[in-house]
Amino acid sequence: MAKDFEQMEDSNRSANASIHEVSDPARRRLLGGGLGLGVSLGLGGLLAPLAGCSTTATGSSGPRFSFKSVPVSTADRVIVPEGYTVQVIAPWGDPVGVSGDSPAFKFDASNSAAEQEVQLGMHHDGIHFFSQDGSKSGLLVMNHEYTDDGLLHPDGMKTWNAAKVRKAQAAHGISVVEVAQQADGRWELVRPSPWARRITANTPMQISGPAAGHALMKTAADASGRRVLGTFNNCASGITPWGTYLTCEENFINYFRGPEQPDAHQTRWGMKKGDGGYRWAEFDERFDAAKHPNEANRHGWVVEIDPYDFSATPVKRTALGRAAHEGATVAQTRDGRAVVYMGEDARFEYIYKFVSRDKIRPGGAKANAELLDHGTLYVARFEADGRGRWLPLRHGQGPLTAAQGFADQGEVLIKSRQASDALGATKMDRPEWIAVDQQGFVYCTLTNNSNRGGAKQPGVDAANPRANNTMGHIIRWKEDGDFDGERFAWNHFLLAGDPSNERAEAQGNVKGDALGCPDGLWVDGRGILWIQTDMSTSAMGKGDLKNLGNNAMLAADPLTGEVRRFLVGPVGCEITGATSTPDGRTFFINVQHPGESPSERSDPAAPSKNSNWPDFRPDGRPRSATLVIRKADGGVIGT
Template sequence: MTCTPARPVASQGITAPAGRTLLPLTPTGTRHGGRSFMTCQYRCGNACDHPEPNRTGHGHVQDEIAKAVARRSVLKGAAAGSGVMVLGGTLAAAAVAPAAADPTGPTTARPVSGDLATAAFTPVRPNRRDAVVTPSGFDHDVVIRWGDGVVAGAPAFDVRRQSPEAAKQQFGYNCDYVGVLPLRDAKRDRKDRSLLVVNHEYTDEALMFPAGVYSDTEITAIAMANHGMSVVEIRRGSRAGSWRRVKSLKKTRHNRRVHIDTAFVLDGPAAGDERLRTSADPSGTTVLGTLNNCAGGTTPWGTVLSGEENFNQYFDLPSGEQLDQRYTDAYARYGITGSGRGWSAVDPRFDLAAEPHEPHRFGWVVELDPYEPDEAPVKHTMLGRFKHEGANVALTRDGRAVAYMGDDERGDYLYKFVSRDSMRTGPSARARRHNKTLLTAGTLYVAKLVGDGTEDGQYDGTGEWLPLCDETTSFVPGMSVADVLLFTRLAADKLAPTRMDRPEDVEPNPVNGKVYAALTNNSQRGSTFQPDEANPLTSSMVRSSIGAPLTPAAGNRNGYVLEMTPAGSDHGAGTFTWDLMLVCGDPEAPETYFAGFDKSQVSPISCPDNVAFDDRGNLWISTDGNALGSNDGVFRVPVTGAERGRVTQFLTVPRGAEACGPLVADDNRSLWVAVQHPGEVDGATFEDQASTWPHSDDFPRPSVVVAFRDR
C-alpha cells in the first residue's frame, strides 16, 4: 500500500510468556493509505516504508510532449464536481451534470431484476459496518471460515487448542484468490457440486492467538501451517446462486490442504540451476511449501494458477551474520534484508546464513490441478520470479496460452508470457497432460507504454511487449536464460520498461478481448517517481472518514484501472494500445474519471486490487485500502455501451477487511468474495478485537462468502 504522512506510532509487539517480541504490530513510521499499520506489517513487511527496490531512473512514458503535459498538476484550474477528466488543466470532454454533494453516492432506489450482470440494484453506500453488506434484493452465505475442516480427520477448530498438525488439515488464514471449478465425475460435470480453490496469503498473529496460551515457537509453527492453499468440495444451496461446503469430509475425494510442508516441483528452464539448490534439495527441483499466495487464475484446461507475492519477508539473518555477497543486488531488488518473521527458529531453511538459495525458490507462479489431489503442484520458472499478484490466461488465435501478470510493488512492471505450443482441446487424458506443460516453454515479455500526449483529452497511447527470454535464448545482454528467470526484475530493468503504480491483478476480458490491470496506488508519484501519461497523478483527494471533507494528499492515492487492447485483437501480438479507463477516487474530486460517464451517477471507488468479469463482459473490481474513509468493497463496471464507466458499488466487507477474489460464476448467479483480515485495525489484539465477523465467535475469522439474488 502507499504511504500517507501521519503521526508516528510507538512500536508494539506480541509478547510471549518468555517476554520475547515476535513481530512488531505497529511499526514507527508512516501510515499507508487506507490500510492499518498492522496490515502493512503482516502482509508485506511494511514494504512502503523501505526504499523501493526499483532504483532505475527509466521506465516513464517516453513521449516528451506527454511527459510535459502530465507533469502539470491535474488539479490545476479544475473545478470540483465537474463530470469530466481533468488533464493538466485541460478537459477531456464537455462538462456534464455536477456530482452529488452527498459523498456516499447515488441513493435512488431501483427495483432488482435479472442476474448479477444485468440487475439494476441500489448501490451500497460507503459504510464502516462490521458486516458484509449487499444491496436490497441480494443476500450472502458464509461458505467456509478460517479453521473449518478441509480433509478427513481434521479436528474441530478451537482457538485455544491450535496446533501445526491441525492447521494443516483446516482452512488456512487470510483467504485471497477464489476459483470455482465444475466437479467432474466419470468424465462429466456434476451440476450440484463444484470445487472451491482458495489461497491463504499471510497470518496476523496478534489476532489469531490468545495471550499466554502459546509459546513463541508454537505461534510461529502454527502461523507457518496456516499459509498455502485449500481445495474444498461445495454443493448447491437451497437458493439459486447459493453454495455450501460439503461437511462430510470422508466423502470429499478432492479435498486437499496445501501447506508449508507440501512438496512442489520446480519446472522450466531454471529448474535445477545451482542457485535453486539447497542442503535439503541438492537437485534444485523440489520445494516445500508456497508463501504469501495472493491472486491467481483458472486456466482454460482446468487448473488453478496462484501467485507468490511478498515472499521476501519470511527469511531471517541471525545477529552477527552477513548476507551472501554473491546476491547483494538480487536480494536488494527483491527486498530481502534478513529482517524476517522468526521462521528460522522452527525451520532452518529460512535462515539466510545457512541457506542463501532458499529465497530463490519462492516468488513463482504455482499451478495446481484440483482434480488430481495426489499430484504435486508445480512452480513454473518460465513465468519469471517477482512479486506475483497472480496470473490469468487467454489464448492466441492459434491456440497458444498467454499468461498476464503484474509485479505488485510501486514502480514495477507488467508482464506476459506466450507459450510455444498450442492448447489441445477435448477431454482425453493425453490432451490434459499436454496442456499442463504449456507454461514450461515460450517467451516472457515486459511492457513498455508510450503516451501520445494529452491534447486529445485522454490518458492513452501505445505499448510494446519487450522480450526477455524464451526457453533457450536470453534477449537481455549479459544474462543467461536462468539469470533472467531467477532475477526477472534485474533483467527487466535493463530493457527500460514502464514503471507502474503497483500493478496488481491483470486479466483478459473473455467477451471484448481487452486486458484490464488494477494499478492500486503510489503515494510517491510526483516525488521519487516522476509522473507520466500512464501514471499521471501527483495529488489525489482523500477523506479521513465518511462524510469528512475531501483533502489533497500527495501522489496517486486512489489508483487507476488500465485498459489494454492487443493489436489485431490477438493476445499473441507484440504491441497494444492503452488508456486509463478509470482514474479512481471520489466523484467530487476533479481528478477522477470514469470513462467519461456522468460522475453524479457513480459510486466512490479507491484502490482497485483485483478484477474479474461476468459472462457479459462487465468488469468487477475489488478494493484494498480504501482512502475515502469507507470499508473496502466490490464494484460492477460496464466496459462498453452507454453505461461504460458506470461504477456501482455492489458489496462492502467488514471493518478492517479487504475484499479479495472476486469471482462471478454460475451463469452470473453467484459472486464469490474472500473476506481477508477482518478486524485488522491498529491497536486490535485477540483480547480487544475490532471485529468479530462472521460473528460465530468473539474473534474474527477470515472467510469466503458467496452473494446471490434473494428470491
C-alpha cells in the same frame, strides 16, 4: 494483500520511466467521465486501435446491471443491494473435509499445527469455482495469503517457538473444498470429500521450466534445484483452459531473514538485514538467507495445481518468470496458444505476459503438463503516444547477456526484475489483478503508490499529477492483432477517487460511485467488470479516504464506464477474490482479514476491540471467510 502499505517493498532504483511520465489522463482515460470510445476528444492515433471492438457485448441488451447502488458503510457487516442474500461459508479454521472427523475450529485459537494442516487457512484471497455438476456443485480452490499471528495463537506473539512457526506455515497456502447447493438454495461444504486438500508452506513441490536445476536454485537440502517445500503469500490466482489452478507467490521476501549485508541481487528483491517480519527463520533455518542464500530464489513463482488430482504434485512454472506475483490471468490466441498476463504488486515494478510456444491440447491437465514450461516471457513498456510494446526477456538479446550478468535463460528468469530494468520496461504503481473482457481489452489495477514523487523515485508530471497517489487507477490495453501481439494501444479506464474530496489530485474521474485503491478485478460471464478495493486499514477514514467507508466491491460497465457499488464489507477487511457458477446465479467472494488493526496485531485480546465478524462471539476472533451471494429470486446476479 496485506494492509501495511507504508512497509511495502520499494526496491526499483533503475532509471526506467514510470507510468506517470508517459500517461496523460486528459487523453488516455475513458473519455470525459464515461463517454463511449467512439467519441473523439483529440485521441489522435490512440482512438483507431482501441475503437476496433464491438460496442455491444455478447448476449447483452438493455441495462448492463439494474441493482440499486448500496451506500458507503462503516458497519461491521456485509451490505448488499435489496433483493440479494448473503451466506458465509468456509471461514478460517473450519475443516476442509479430508476426513469425516476433521477437527473443528477452536475460538480460543488453540488448534495445533497438525489440526491447522487440515483446516482452511488464514486470510482468503484468490478463488475459483470448478464446476462438477453444472451450477449445483463443484470445487472451490482458494489462496490463503498470510497470517496474523496475533490472532492465530492463543497468546498472540507474547512467546515464539517452533510449534507456532509450524502452525503459521500450515495456515498459508491453498485450500480445496467441495461445495454443493442444498434444496433450500444454501451452499454447504461437502465433508468428507475425495478432493478436499490443503497445500501449505511445507508441501513438496516440483520446479520446472528453464530455471529448474539452475545453480541459483540449488540448496543444501535440494542439490538438484528441482524440488522445493511449499508456497506462501499466495495472492491472486488464475485458471487455465485445461482445468488447472494458478496460484501466485507475492511478498515472499518478507519471510526471509536477510544477511548483515544483502548483495545486489537480494537488495533488488527487497531483502533487508534482519527478520522480514514473520520470524520463521528463528525455528526454520531454510528462511535464514545468510545460511541459505538460494532459498529465496525458489519462491516468487506461479504455481500450477490440478484440483482434481489429490496426488498431483504442485509445479512452480519458472518460464513465467519470478516476481512478487499478484495473479496470473490466462487468455488464448486464435491458434490455440496460452497467454498469461501477470502484475507484480510492488511499487515501481512491472507488468508481464507469457506466450506459450505450443498449442493447448485436448485431454486436460495431463495433456498440457508441460505447456507452461516453453514459451516467451515479455515485460511491458507504455509509450507516451498511447502505444506500447512487449519486450521479450530472451537470453542473448540486447542487454540480456552473460557480460551483463545473465549467464543463461534461467538466470534471466530468476532475475526478471533486473532483466526488465535493463530492457527499459515501464515502472508501474503496484500492478495487481488483471482481467480480460469479452472484447479483448486487458485491464490491470494499479492500486496506489504513496512514494511517487519522493526523493528516490520519479516525480509528478502533467500526465498524472498526484504526487502522493493515494487513490490508484485502472489501466487497459488492446493488443495489435491477437493476444500474442508485441505492440498494443492503451488508455486509462478510470482514475479512482472521490469527487467530494477537497484535494483535486484525489478526486479522480469515476462515473458513478467513488472508490479508492482498486485491487481485485474480474469479468463475469455477461462482461461486467467487477472491481474490489483494498484501502489500507491504517488509512481508512483519514485523509483522502475519509469518506469511502469500508472496502467494497463495485460493478463497472466496460462500454460506458458507469460504476456502481454492489457490496461493502465488514470493518477492517479487504474484499478480494471473485468467481461464479456457470449460470451466473451464485457468486463466491472472499472477505480477508476482517477486524484488522495493525497496532493490535500482537495482542491476543485485540480481536474483540475491532470486529468479531462473522461469528460475533464475545470469546471469538475475526475470521476470513467466503461469501455466497445470490439474488432472492434466483436470477442472474447484476440483472
